[in-house]
Amino acid sequence: MSATSSTSQLETAQEAFNRDFLAARAKLLEVASWLDRVDRCPGIPEDARRLEQIQQGITALQSAQDNRAEQIQQIFSLEFNDSWQSDFGLQ
Amino acid sequence: MVSRTTDDYETLAKMGCVAMSEPAFWAGYDRGSAEGFRDYFEQLTSFEPTRAGWYGLQHFTWLCINAKEAENVDLSREVIAMIPEFLTRPGVLGIGEIGLNKNTPNEATVFLEHLDLAHRLKELVLIHTPHLEDKYAGTRMILDMLLGDKRTQPHRVLVDHVEEHTIRPVLEAGFWAGMTLYPISKCTPARAADMVERYGPDRLMVNSAGDWGPSKPTAVPDFILEMRKRGHAESLIRRIVYDNPLEFFGQCARFEFRGRG
Numbered sequence: 372m373s374a375t376s377s378t379s380q381l382e383t384a385q386e387a388f389n390r391d392f393l394a395a396r397a398k399l400l401e402v403a404s405w406l407d408r409v410d411r412c413p414g415i416p417e418d419a420r421r422l423e424q425i426q427q428g429i430t431a432l433q434s435a436q437d438n439r440a441e442q443i444q445q446i447f448s449l450e451f452n453d454s455w456q457s458d459f460g461l462q
Numbered sequence: 463m464v465s466r467t468t469d470d471y472e473t474l475a476k477m478g479c480v481a482m483s484e485p486a487f488w489a490g491y492d493r494g495s496a497e498g499f500r501d502y503f504e505q506l507t508s509f510e511p512t513r514a515g516w517y518g519l520q521h522f523t524w525l526c527i528n529a530k531e532a533e534n535v536d537l538s539r540e541v542i543a544m545i546p547e548f549l550t551r552p553g554v555l556g557i558g559e560i561g562l563n564k565n566t567p568n569e570a571t572v573f574l575e576h577l578d579l580a581h582r583l584k585e586l587v588l589i590h591t592p593h594l595e596d597k598y599a600g601t602r603m604i605l606d607m608l609l610g611d612k613r614t615q616p617h618r619v620l621v622d623h624v625e626e627h628t629i630r631p632v633l634e635a636g637f638w639a640g641m642t643l644y645p646i647s648k649c650t651p652a653r654a655a656d657m658v659e660r661y662g663p664d665r666l667m668v669n670s671a672g673d674w675g676p677s678k679p680t681a682v683p684d685f686i687l688e689m690r691k692r693g694h695a696e697s698l699i700r701r702i703v704y705d706n707p708l709e710f711f712g713q714c715a716r717f718e719f720r721g722r723g
Contacts, residue, residue, distance in 0.1 A: 378659045381693035390691065391652070440653065444627035448598035449565075455603055456610075459567040461574070 463672035463679060464505060468513060470672060470679050475517035477683050480722060484510060485524040485559035485588050490674045492531050496540035499527060507551040520720060524558035524588050525549065532572035542575055555714045556580065558588025559622060562600040565592060574607060581613040586714050589621040591628060601628040605635055620710055625649055629657055638665045638710050643681035651685040655692060663698060667706045
């Protein structure tokens with residue numbers, strides 16, 4: 372089985388866009404209001420890594436590629452170490 | 463479902479569920495002894511099938527010491543040694559859900575010992591992939607371990623909780639992939655439908671969870687509704703939520719499924 376075989380999209384782009392527009396709008400508002408909420412609190416968040424992840428995630432939303440979800444998953448993932456087995460003494 | 467009230471079985475039955483597969487998992491705290499696991503395995507293989515049966519549901523289960531408790535290697539080895547006592551009970555489908563949690567050396571050691579047990583006894587394997595930031599690296603490590611053992615037959619392994627960044631390597635390696643629906647921490651019905659559209663229905667299934675945190679055992683009907691909203695054929699939906707699980711679980715001789723009508 373090819374991992375790239377897919378099932379046909381049955382909706383047009385306009386139909387898919389319309390169907391979830393309000394839900395997407397709501398989710399954007401959640402993120403926006405969360406950022407506003409953080410700004411209203413004294414000080415600034417100290418977790419630079421997570422702040423950077425959020426900023427990269429927002430940038431990924433503007434990607435022209437159709438794998439934004441995968442890109443954002445990778446942004447929030449720890450890196451894979453190719454030599455983990457020898458590091459663990461398992462080889 | 464050890465963590466849920468009986469009402470949830472009733473609700474599932476009313477929503478069209480006919481059977482469930484419950485993996486051995488964390489108690490919400492780290493168990494203190496192998497005897498604690500003995501009691502747990504007794505509950506999984508005796509009481510839960512009875513309780514599910516009150517509503518006409520078949521209950522199947524898997525056995526292991528879960529990844530969260532695998533940091534204790536000595537305890538893990540005691541539990542692994544005990545598993546064969548319960549494997550021949552009706553409804554036990556195999557070893558699972560084994561996996562990684564924080565991707566540590568001890569977790570990897572315990573994973574490999576579970577895998578060895580599964581291969582020696584020719585059992586199916588159900589895999590838990592880690593949460594959140596640990597998922598990608600942990601999934602890659604799990605695939606390395608699975609593929610590093612020549613006895614592994616990919617069609618007899620279900621790698622669960624795949625998401626957008628892990629589904630492709632799992633499917634390309636020939637394993638089954640499960641998408642687990644949660645309100646927050648894993649996959650949503652819409653994103654699961656997206657992955658079905660991207661990758662097709664081969665070796666793919668969707669499941670819900672009855673967990674200690676926010677979870678929704680009745681999430682599979684949410685996925686069904688999402689697929690219908692998108693106009694997908696009932697045959698495709700049925701394949702993901704019914705035929706594919708039967709095909710995978712049916713590889714176990716103890717999977718005695720009683721279909722309806």
